[in-house]
Amino acid sequence: MTTLMETEDEVMLRDAARGFVAESAPVAKLRENRKAGRAFDPGLWREMAQMGWSGVLVPEVCGGAEMGHRAACILAEEMGRTLAASPFLSTAVVAASTLRAVATDRAGTALGQIAAGDVIYALALDEGRKYAPESTAMQAERAGNGFRLTGVKPLVADGSAADRVLVLARTAGAPGDAVGLTLFDIDAARAGLTRDRLDTIDSRDHARLIFDAVEATGDDVLGEVDNGLAVLRAGVQAGQAAMAAELLGVAGGAYGMTVGYLKERRQFDRTIGSFQALQHRAAHLWAEIEVTASAIANAGRVLDKTPQDAQLAVSLAKARAAQTVDLAVREGVQMHGGIGMTDDYDIGFYMKRARVGAEWLGDYGYHAALVAAARGF
């Protein structure tokens, strides 16, 4: 019977992941990274690879752990809880799922490198303010047997650390057309590609990628030419679900920190957690997190079982997660009072990561509209 309850294996994985990030990637680590001017610690990513996390979606035949999407979501959630920074979503989730769907020999080799932690991927998709892949304008002009890519991807997650970039460019049609887009897998060091590291609010790795007649061969094309959105579907859905899970973890982390504070902080000669006004808001937040947790678990289950029919489940998860994490971080800062506004306190980090994550691969409005469409209105 399909159940949203966690299996024994899943509980073990969660416990192990929670223990690892608490030890090796607590929120203090994010502060340390920020101070050191780096977006993540390569040593931490190597350890995650050794534990099989980078290969969580890589088939065993390619050297991966092949644990599935529910497992990937559990890992993402636990990383979200402490804001553990790594290229997990771009590489282990989006790139791995995309390459797996492409299923060529070359993709198999790349999957092996992902599992081994030897390669970091970034997904260069959006060009505008909002997630809208069909609006892609970047040109991939045909040149001889290959293509020349020209255009700008203004905000690419893990864009400066990436060794390789999955980039979507237009080979036919006009911006707004869902067809005529092609997905390329290219070396980030290729001539003509400039990467400017961006200073984003979440202190994570983001870069502006400028393509100036970057050469790509036919071998660099993933899947069919002009059919890039379909080629990306599996990767994007996996990424949306995993980001939703990360945001659930961010919400849970902010909630835990806030309720902890309510139990400690004294004002008017009593613990502020004894005030009913705050109790009811905290209890409401807990309820929202519980309900969202079901949608996250469901998305993982559906991606594992019937991936061809996962959009409703995935969009439901991302829509709920975006709303819930927004509530969690707003309540978190407010209930911490003045101290919540200071950079010395960690709660602000949660608010910043939540804002970035809510945008990535579609915000609440984008996904709620997909849910509505799938439900017949």
Next chain:
Amino acid sequence: MADTDATLDAFRAEISQWIETACPASLRGRAMGEDMIVWGGRQWQFAEPAQKEWLDAAIERGMTAPRWPTEYGGAGLSRAQEKIYREEMARLQAPPPLESFGLWMLGPALLAFGDDAQKARHLPPITRGEIRWCQGYSEPGAGSDLANVQTRAEDMGDHYLVNGQKIWTSYADKADWIFALVRTDREAPKHKGISFLLMDMESAGITTRPIRLISGKSPFCETFFDNVKVPKENLVGERNRGWDIAKYLLTHEREMIGGGARGLLGGRSLGQFLGGLDGAMDDPVTRAEAMACEVNSLAFAMTMERYKDQAEAGQGVGNASAMLKYYGTELNKRRYELLMNAAGSEALEWDGPHGGLAPEWLRTKANSIEGGTSEVMLDILAKRVLELPNS
């Protein structure tokens, strides 16, 4: 025998075949109005013969109480089987053969707390729809503070003598028996002197009076007890320990009320209802609210299932069930606000183009009050789940 995918697939095939055969086609695919509900009881009149046919078939197979043991008239299904049964009932758009407070509340309480004689006497008539039960909990002075029960049962040696008043007793005017909380010890702290008592509504001294709500006619009644003699064997569980049973049933009731948020206007989906209102979804505010309600309803329904699975697996959710009551009822109120807005002037008559939409909308306002208010639910969560300090 443990369920496997294979046995469950076989069960699904078998049960859907049974529903198709046993449930007359004339009952299927119809809007689930009050007129379609079969409550049973001594005075029950079927609205149409097909309902009796369906009920008889269900009784025969124990399917009025799918999870109850077969010895008491149930079908002894596992949780997984029951889930499949519900899915197949929904898919085939078959109405429940029988609904009652006996099935939802008293039965589970007797199975958990009753003695063998009580189970043997009271459970089979419930599954056969012969006895209709009502619940006597609230009193004029005991609403959210339910344990403040004042209706008293005095020990007269060979019987109890009951005096007092209950309020919000749904369908008391139509029920055959009542299960009630009564005070058996006036000296003890308020939670400790309560007992759980069963009474035949035909007993001398019991009278009822219906209550009219803002939504119009309602099943709610006031029930008065004036020197009612009750046999001692009708006390369930231990004397003065009735609060344990009350708490157990409140959990049930809260899940049930919370779960009510899943159904809508005779089983139609939000999309179906709004799609039928020409142009309603062109309004951006309606559209945004409809999307929010749908997103939340889907995630909430998944949470109901997850909690039931956890309870079944022995990972009791306990006080967390207060969340289902809180979330489900608030969501239901929000959905009916949306429907009223979308239907606009077509929703302003008591019985207009959308039937009883207006009274249903008004009735949802009670959802977050009955069975414990939303505020009480949040108190429970804050204190018992979040473990925030007392004020």
